[in-house]
Amino acid sequence: xxxxxxxxxxxxxxxxxxxxxxxxxxxxxxxxxxxxxxxxxxxxxxxxxxxxxxxxxxxxxxxxxxxxxxxxxxxxxxxxxxxxxxxxxxxxxxxxxxxxxxxxxxxxxxxxxxxxxxxxxxxxxxxxxxxxxxxxxxxxxxxxxxxxxxxxxxxxxxxxxxxxxxxxxxxxxxxxxxxxxxxxxxxxxxxxxxxxxxxxxxxxxxxxxxxxxxxxxxxxxxxxxxxxxxxxxxxxxxxxxxxxxxxxxxxxxxxxxxxxxxxxxxxxxxxxxxxxxxxxxxxxxxxxxxxxxxxxxxxxxxxxxxxxxxxxxxxxxxxxxxxxxxxxxxxxxxxxxxxxxxxxxxxxxxxxxxxxxxxxxxxxxxxxxxxxxxxxxxxxxxxxxxxxxxxxxxxxxxxxxxxxxxxxxxxxxxxxxxxxxxxxxxxxxxxxxxxxxxxxxxxxxxxxxx
Ligand code: SAH
Ligand code: SF4
Ligand code: F3S
Numbered sequence: 001x002x003x004x005x006x007x008x009x010x011x012x013x014x015x016x017x018x019x020x021x022x023x024x025x026x027x028x029x030x031x032x033x034x035x036x037x038x039x040x041x042x043x044x045x046x047x048x049x050x051x052x053x054x055x056x057x058x059x060x061x062x063x064x065x066x067x068x069x070x071x072x073x074x075x076x077x078x079x080x081x082x083x084x085x086x087x088x089x090x091x092x093x094x095x096x097x098x099x100x101x102x103x104x105x106x107x108x109x110x111x112x113x114x115x116x117x118x119x120x121x122x123x124x125x126x127x128x129x130x131x132x133x134x135x136x137x138x139x140x141x142x143x144x145x146x147x148x149x150x151x152x153x154x155x156x157x158x159x160x161x162x163x164x165x166x167x168x169x170x171x172x173x174x175x176x177x178x179x180x181x182x183x184x185x186x187x188x189x190x191x192x193x194x195x196x197x198x199x200x201x202x203x204x205x206x207x208x209x210x211x212x213x214x215x216x217x218x219x220x221x222x223x224x225x226x227x228x229x230x231x232x233x234x235x236x237x238x239x240x241x242x243x244x245x246x247x248x249x250x251x252x253x254x255x256x257x258x259x260x261x262x263x264x265x266x267x268x269x270x271x272x273x274x275x276x277x278x279x280x281x282x283x284x285x286x287x288x289x290x291x292x293x294x295x296x297x298x299x300x301x302x303x304x305x306x307x308x309x310x311x312x313x314x315x316x317x318x319x320x321x322x323x324x325x326x327x328x329x330x331x332x333x334x335x336x337x338x339x340x341x342x343x344x345x346x347x348x349x350x351x352x353x354x355x356x357x358x359x360x361x362x363x364x365x366x367x368x369x370x371x372x373x374x375x376x377x378x379x380x381x382x383x384x385x386x387x388x389x390x391x392x393x394x395x396x397x398x399x400x401x402x403x404x405x406x407x408x409x410x411x412x413x414x415x416x417x418x419x420x421x422x423x424x425x426x427x428x429x430x431x432x433x434x435x436x437x438x439x440x441x442x443x444x445x446x447x448x449x450x
Contacts, residue, residue, distance in 0.1 A: 014040040015049035019067055020057025022207050022244065023178070024090055026158040027116060028055045031089070033148030034119050046074055050083065051123070056090035058173050060346035064092060068101075075106045085126060087111065087119070091177035093136055097349055112136035113178055117144050140164070140179045145188050155397055155427055156203040157196045161189055161227065165209035167247065169274070170285045170352040171317065171345060174209055181210075183218050186227055190234045197237030202395060202427060206231070206243040212250035225254040232264045239429055240264055240395060240412070245312075246271040249288045251296050260304045267304050268414040271297065272312035273340075276331035277324035280317050283356070290331055297335045308338040308413035315372055316345045316365030318356035325368050332375055338383060338413070339440075340376045344369050377439050384415070384437030391447065392417065394432050396425045409444075419444040 014035050018028040031053060032042065046052050052074055057063040071086070078084045087109035092098045094112050102110065108126045111119055114137045125133040143163065151157055162183040165175045193204050206228075208214060214224040222230075224243075232241055241264045246255075248271050259265055275281050278289050300307050313328060332340070344365040347354045360368075394409035400418050401408070407421045409432065417432055418441060432444035 012040050013043045013049045014051040014053060015043050015046040016053045016055065017046075017070060018055045019063060020055070020059065020091060022158050022205065023160070023163075023209075024055050024057060025152070026160055026207060027090070027113070029149050029151055029158075030116055030147050031055060031119060032150035034116070036150050037148045038120055038123070046084075047077060051085045051087060053087040054089065054092075056088065056092035058091040058095050058098070058177055058348070060343065060348075062346065064098070067092060071105055071107075078106055085109065085123070087123065087126075089113070089116065089119070091173065094138075094177040095173070095350070099136065108132055110134040110136060114138075114140035117147055138179070140182065143182050143184055143188075145184075151196075151199070151201075155201055155395065156205065157201045158207050159189060159192050159196070159204050160184060160208070161206045161211060161214055161224075161243075162208040166213070167210060167287075168285060168352070170283060170356075171314065171348065173348040173351060176350055178209070181213065181216060183215050185218060186222055186230050189227070190231060193231055193235045193238060197235055200427075202238065202429075203240040203242065204231075204235070204238055206241065208243075209245065210247040210250060211243050212246050212252070212255065223252070223254070225252060225258040228255075228258050228265055235264070238264065240266050242266050242268060242414070244270045248272070248293050248296055249286070251300075253299075256300055256303050259300075259307070262305075266412045266414070267307045268310070268412070269300060269304075269307060270310045270312075273328070273331055273335075274312065274314050275317060275320070275324065276328035277320070278327075280320055280324050283319060283353070284314075284317060285352070290327060293331060294334055306413055308415070309335060310339040310341075310414070311335075311337050312341045312343070313372060314343050314345050315368040316360040318345070318353060318360065319358040320345075320360055320368075329372065329375055332372070332379070336379050336383065337376060338415075339380055340372075342369055342372050342376065381437070381439040384439065384442060387415075387434045387437045387442060390434050391431050392434055392442075392444070393429060394444075395429050396421070396427065398426055399423065411442075416441045417444040418442070419446065421446055 018024055043049050056067045085108045088107045089111040093110055109122045115135045122133040164179040164181045166181045168175050212224050215222040246269055276290050297309055392411045394411050394417050396407050396409040400406035406418050409417045431447055433447045434442050434444050436443045
C-alpha cells in the first residue's frame with residue numbers, strides 16, 4: 001500500500017493510545033504492526049505525530065470519559081495542525097451512541113474491533129482521497145490469522161486463544177463490542193507461542209473473555225485444559241504459561257487438576273465473582289450461585305498448592321440491598337482473595353441492565369466500594385505477611401520503576417517482588433526470600449550465590 005508522502009508536514013509518525021483490557025493491548029500490537037509495515041514510526045508524543053490512533057474501551061462510563069477528554073485535547077491541537085489524522089477504533093467504535101457523537105468530532109478514520117485488518121486501506125482512503133473513512137462491522141467473520149504484529153518489549157506476551165463472548169452478563173457491553181465467541185485452532189496458537197519463544201519471550205498469557213469455554217465451534221473439538229497441556233508440551237523456551245479470564249460456571253475439575261500439576265502452568269486463577277448475592281447474580285445473568293462459587297474456589301485451594309485466586313466485583317448493581325452487599329462481603333471473607341478489582345456499577349446503553357430501574361444512589365455505591373476495598377486490602381496484606389521468610393521462585397522482569405537499584409520480579413502465582421540485584425538477572429528464573437509482605441507487593445532478597 002502506498003502512502004502519499006508529498007503532503008506538507010507528513011513525517012510518518014504515529015501515536016497510539018491504548019485504553020482498556022489485555023485484549024486491547026494485544027490488538028494494539030497488531031495495529032502497530034500494520035502501521036509499521038506501512039512505514040510509520042511510533043512516537044509517544046502526539047504533537048509530533050501525523051497520525052493519532054485511539055484504541056478504546058467501553059466497559060464503564062469512566063473508561064469512555066477518559067477517551068472523550070483525550071480526543072477533545074487532540075482535536076484542539078488539530079486546529080493548529082489540520083493535516084493531523086485521527087483514527088478511532090476499539091470497543092467504543094462498536095457502540096452506535098458513540099458513533100453518533102463522533103460524527104461531530106474530527107475523526108478521519110473509524111474502525112471497529114472486527115475491522116482492524118482493513119486499517120491500512122482505511123488510512124489510505126482517508127489520506128489520499130481526503131475523505132472520512134469509516135468501517136464498523138457488527139459481527140466478525142472467521143478469525144483472521146497472520147496480521148502483522150509489533151510486540152511490546154519485555155519477557156511476557158499476550159496470546160489470544162479466542163475472541164468475543166457469548167455470556168451476555170446483563171451489565172456488560174463486551175458481547176456487543178466483541179461479537180460472538182470464536183476460538184483459534186491449537187495449531188495457530190502453538191505456532192504463535194513458538195515464535196514468541198524464538199524471539200526471547202519467557203512467559204505467555206493466554207487470553208479470552210471466558211477461557212474455560214475455549215474450543216466450542218472448532219472443527220476438531222478441544223477443551224481449555226487440553227489446550228493448556230498442548231501449549232505446555234509444545235513450547236520449548238517458554239517457562240511460564242498464564243491465562244485469563246475464567247468464568248466460575250465453566251471451571252472444570254480437569255482444569256483444576258491440570259493447573260495442579262504445576263510445571264509451566266502457573267498457579268493463578270482470575271475468576272470473577274461480581275456479586276455474592278444469589279438474587280443479584282441471577283439478575284446479572286451469571287448462571288452460578290454463591291455456593292457454587294465458594295465450592296469451586298475451595299476446591300482450587302485444596303487441589304492446587306499455593307494457588308492465588310483473584311477476582312472482579314461490582315457494587316451497586318440495580319436492586320442491590322444492604323443484605324445483598326453483605327453477601328458479597330461474606331464471600332470475600334470466606335474465599336480470602338489474593339487480590340480483587342472492584343468497580344461501581346456503570347449502566348451501559350444497549351445492555352439488559354440499562355433498563356433496570358432500581359438504581360443504587362451514588363453515595364451508597366461509593367460507601368460500599370470503599371468498605372469492600374478496605375476489607376479486601378486487609379486480606380491481601382494479611383496473606384502477604386504470611387509469606388515473609390518463605391522462598392519463592394520468581395521470573396526477574398526488569399528494573400524496578402520506583403527505585404533504580406532494585407529489580408522487579410513475579411512469583412508463579414503473580415505476586416510482584418521488589419529486591420536489590422544486578423541487571424544481569426533480568427530474564428532469569430531464580431529463588432528469592434521474601435523479606436516483607438505489603439498490601440500490593442513483596443520485598444525480597446537473593447538467596448543463591450548471585
Ligand atoms: N470476561 C471477563 C470480564 C471482562 S470486563 C470476565 O467475565 O471475567 C472486566 C470487568 O469489568 C468485569 O469482570 C466486571 O467486574 C467489570 N464490568 C463490566 N461491565 C461493567 C459495568 N457495566 N459496570 C461496572 N463494572 C463492569
Ligand atoms: Fe462480560 Fe460476562 Fe462476557 Fe465477561 S463473561 S465479557 S463479564 S458478558
Ligand atoms: Fe476490553 Fe474494554 Fe473492550 S474491557 S473488551 S477494551 S470494552
